[in-house]
Amino acid sequence: MLTPLFYPESIAVLGVSRTPGKVGHDIVANLLAGGYAGRIIPVNPAAPEVLGLPCLAEIRKTKEKIDLCIIALPSSMVLESVRDCLEARAGAIAVISSGFKETGAEGAELQRRIAELCQSHKVPLLGPNCLGLINTEHRMNASFASRMPSPGCISVISQSGAICTALLDLAAARHTGIAKMVSMGNKADLNEGDLLIALAADPQTKVIIAYLEDIACGDEFVKAATEASSKKPVIILKAGTTVAGQKAASSHTGVLAGEEIAYGAAFMRSGVIRADNFEALADYGALFAMQPLPKGKRVLIITNAGGPGTMAADAVEKAGMIVATLDRNTASALRQKLPSAASIGNPIDVLGDAEPDRYVAALEAAQEDEAVDAVVIILTPQAMTKPAETARAIARSNKGEKPVVVAFMGGADVMPGRDELVAAGLPDYPSPERAVAALQALVEYAAWRKRPPRMVARFPVNRRRVERIITRRLRTNRLQIGEVKAKSILAAYGFQIPQGYLATNGST
Amino acid sequence: MTSGDAVADAYDLMMLRIAQRAPEAWIEGIYVEKMLSRGLEVIIGMNRDPQFGPMLMFGLGGIFVEVMKDVTFYLAPITNEEAIQMLMSTRSYEILKGKRGHKGVDLAGIANGLQRISQLTTDFPQIAELDINPFIVGETGTEPVVADARMTLQSFEVAR
Numbered sequence: 001m002l003t004p005l006f007y008p009e010s011i012a013v014l015g016v017s018r019t020p021g022k023v024g025h026d027i028v029a030n031l032l033a034g035g036y037a038g039r040i041i042p043v044n045p046a047a048p049e050v051l052g053l054p055c056l057a058e059i060r061k062t063k064e065k066i067d068l069c070i071i072a073l074p075s076s077m078v079l080e081s082v083r084d085c086l087e088a089r090a091g092a093i094a095v096i097s098s099g100f101k102e103t104g105a106e107g108a109e110l111q112r113r114i115a116e117l118c119q120s121h122k123v124p125l126l127g128p129n130c131l132g133l134i135n136t137e138h139r140m141n142a143s144f145a146s147r148m149p150s151p152g153c154i155s156v157i158s159q160s161g162a163i164c165t166a167l168l169d170l171a172a173a174r175h176t177g178i179a180k181m182v183s184m185g186n187k188a189d190l191n192e193g194d195l196l197i198a199l200a201a202d203p204q205t206k207v208i209i210a211y212l213e214d215i216a217c218g219d220e221f222v223k224a225a226t227e228a229s230s231k232k233p234v235i236i237l238k239a240g241t242t243v244a245g246q247k248a249a250s251s252h253t254g255v256l257a258g259e260e261i262a263y264g265a266a267f268m269r270s271g272v273i274r275a276d277n278f279e280a281l282a283d284y285g286a287l288f289a290m291q292p293l294p295k296g297k298r299v300l301i302i303t304n305a306g307g308p309g310t311m312a313a314d315a316v317e318k319a320g321m322i323v324a325t326l327d328r329n330t331a332s333a334l335r336q337k338l339p340s341a342a343s344i345g346n347p348i349d350v351l352g353d354a355e356p357d358r359y360v361a362a363l364e365a366a367q368e369d370e371a372v373d374a375v376v377i378i379l380t381p382q383a384m385t386k387p388a389e390t391a392r393a394i395a396r397s398n399k400g401e402k403p404v405v406v407a408f409m410g411g412a413d414v415m416p417g418r419d420e421l422v423a424a425g426l427p428d429y430p431s432p433e434r435a436v437a438a439l440q441a442l443v444e445y446a447a448w449r450k451r452p453p454r455m456v457a458r459f460p461v462n463r464r465r466v467e468r469i470i471t472r473r474l475r476t477n478r479l480q481i482g483e484v485k486a487k488s489i490l491a492a493y494g495f496q497i498p499q500g501y502l503a504t505n506g507s508t
Numbered sequence: 509m510t511s512g513d514a515v516a517d518a519y520d521l522m523m524l525r526i527a528q529r530a531p532e533a534w535i536e537g538i539y540v541e542k543m544l545s546r547g548l549e550v551i552i553g554m555n556r557d558p559q560f561g562p563m564l565m566f567g568l569g570g571i572f573v574e575v576m577k578d579v580t581f582y583l584a585p586i587t588n589e590e591a592i593q594m595l596m597s598t599r600s601y602e603i604l605k606g607k608r609g610h611k612g613v614d615l616a617g618i619a620n621g622l623q624r625i626s627q628l629t630t631d632f633p634q635i636a637e638l639d640i641n642p643f644i645v646g647e648t649g650t651e652p653v654v655a656d657a658r659m660t661l662q663s664f665e666v667a668r
Contacts, residue, residue, distance in 0.1 A: 218559035222583070251637040251658060252573060253553030253565040261581050262557040269583045456585045457623055463631060470634050470661060479661040484539055486657035490640065493628045495621065497654045500541030506519045 004091025008067030015073035016042040024072035034141035034148040060084040075099030095128035115188035130185025131161035152177015153206035179204040191216040193224035200228035229271030291403035293446040296373040298324035301347035303378040309347030312432035319440035337361040356393035387417025395424030407435040462492040549642035562629040568600035591619035636662040
């Protein structure tokens with residue numbers, strides 16, 4: 001349904017300037033630089049051409065088939081140009097321009113009218129006030145972010161354009177690659193629910209990561225997120241939850257509840273993996289993109305130093321996972337390959353002078369052992385340590401059947417090793433804690449995917465009795481229900497209440 | 509109170525005192541209830557979130573809820589597995605299970621109660637808030653009892 005948005009054969013850009021640095025100009029430049037193979041139609045009544053492309057004076061009367069219209073005009077001109085695009089039978093519209101809901105009531109009203117107009121024509125609208133979108137498979141950078149990412153399997157949905165550009169930059173540094181990136185802006189029409197469903201159905205997307213500040217509709221979100229999570233991992237960073245929404249609640253439950261808790265409950269129901277910060281969003285995204293889901297939660301730790309191994313084991317237990325116990329046969333076979341001083345428990349300590357071969361021996365043992373579901377590998381820079389060689393050796397002997405997370409701790413000395421890990425498709429983390437946190441997300445998601453089908457029981461109850469009580473109370477506007485009536489309602493729903501009666505005189 | 513006469517005397521005494529100290533009070537009556545056997549006090553409740561609808565809460569009564577805020581919330585409707593999961597994800601679960609010679613309480617009874625308020629608040633969007641506090645839970649095999657409960661309604665126009 002969003003094909004004209006993600007895979008347009010032709011794109012018109014409205015509000016194209018000949019000045020580099022202006023949004024309209026840069027979008028055309030980015031489309032060209034990204035290698036977009038479809039037709040690009042700049043619209044400008046005053047200029048004959050922009051960046052070597054002939055301009056259309058106005059879009060309204062064009063005979064050409066235009067799939068996607070991108071509008072980068074001042075907000076006062078947007079409504080009129082949306083009308084023109086609809087008349088030109090555009091398949092989808094993206095409004096980059098700002099000056100809408102984020103500016104106040106007048107902007108919100110303008111935004112509402114634009115959305116209503118698009119909805120009445122059944123044309124999806126992205127934005128306004130957004131960065132645009134990218135589809136690497138289609139070689140389309142329809143955004144004003146100049147960096148075209150390499151193709152990958154992670155797709156990004158974001159309510160903040162800046163988070164998009166930060167993730168693009170990070171993806172470039174860590175070679176993770178991007179499938180699709182959508183900046184939602186003010187979400188006048190298309191919102192997280194629509195995009196989750198679209199990306200869930202997208203074969204290029206293996207992992208969805210999202211940055212959200214609010215959710216347009218709770219019910220729709222839970223439905224869409226559950227559907228998406230059932231197919232692929234959905235990782236969400238939800239900002240803006242700390243605002244103390246002080247409300248008048250008369251119950252204990254009401255006082256303890258709040259927006260933050262509600263989002264937590266909604267994410268848990270939907271199988272959404274929650275990232276608490278930007279680091280976690282990127283950390284989890286990389287792990288889910290690169291490694292398989294584990295069968296269980298038994299974790300083996302391989303380290304070249306005692307302290308970091310203990311840190312990792314602590315983190316594993318705290319995260320609700322299990323420090324695996326090696327099978328006896330595995331342990332004795334490994335014993336032959338490691339020096340006698342090495343510790344063959346869990347953590348496996350391959351000792352400070354370990355060269356790549358010891359890491360390989362331990363990793364191979366872990367991969368063969370049925371009692372191990374996932375592996376954490378830790379390296380610290382010591383006198384004999386060869387980070388780059390070790391990274392390559394780990395990558396070579398990793399069979400890819402169990403998830404492996406790697407933490408090379410340090411800075412300058414280990415960096416060549418970290419770069420090797422990333423190049424080989426292994427998720428790399430600067431500390432055991434971050435590696436284990438990402439692994440925990442992977443383990444919890446794997447467990448959610450295997451959950452039994454939800455069966456909500458229906459108890460036989462006396463619904464009509466409750467209906468009568470509530471109707472009477474609402475009619476007389478007595479909204480606080482005290483002990484006596486509350487107990488009657490609960491009794492009608494099968495609760496046991498103490499024997500009792502309302503005494504109105506002193507006789508027994 | 510150990511006899512009907514004692515209850516009648518207490519009734520008269522209370523009415524007399526109320527008439528003296530708060531003559532403006534309008535009294536519907538005095539609720540007389542059978543004394544409950546002892547048990548563990550827990551709270552189960554519901555708060556309707558404007559975005560996500562009814563959210564169920566579970567917590568162990570007293571300081572566990574009031575001070576330590578050791579509670580869990582789940583979106584309604586819940587399954588039996590999710591109700592059990594709600595109990596297990598509180599820190600006070602160790603107490604519910606029983607420890608050091610103390611017998612555990614009837615976990616199935618609490619899970620059942622949570623599912624029943626899940627059904628009630630899903631059936632009736634007019635209920636904005638609900639507290640069963642305390643919900644008194646005995647040993648395994650007994651049935652928990654509602655010792656006190658409150659609800660707040662909202663007019664149907666705003667209900668969702």
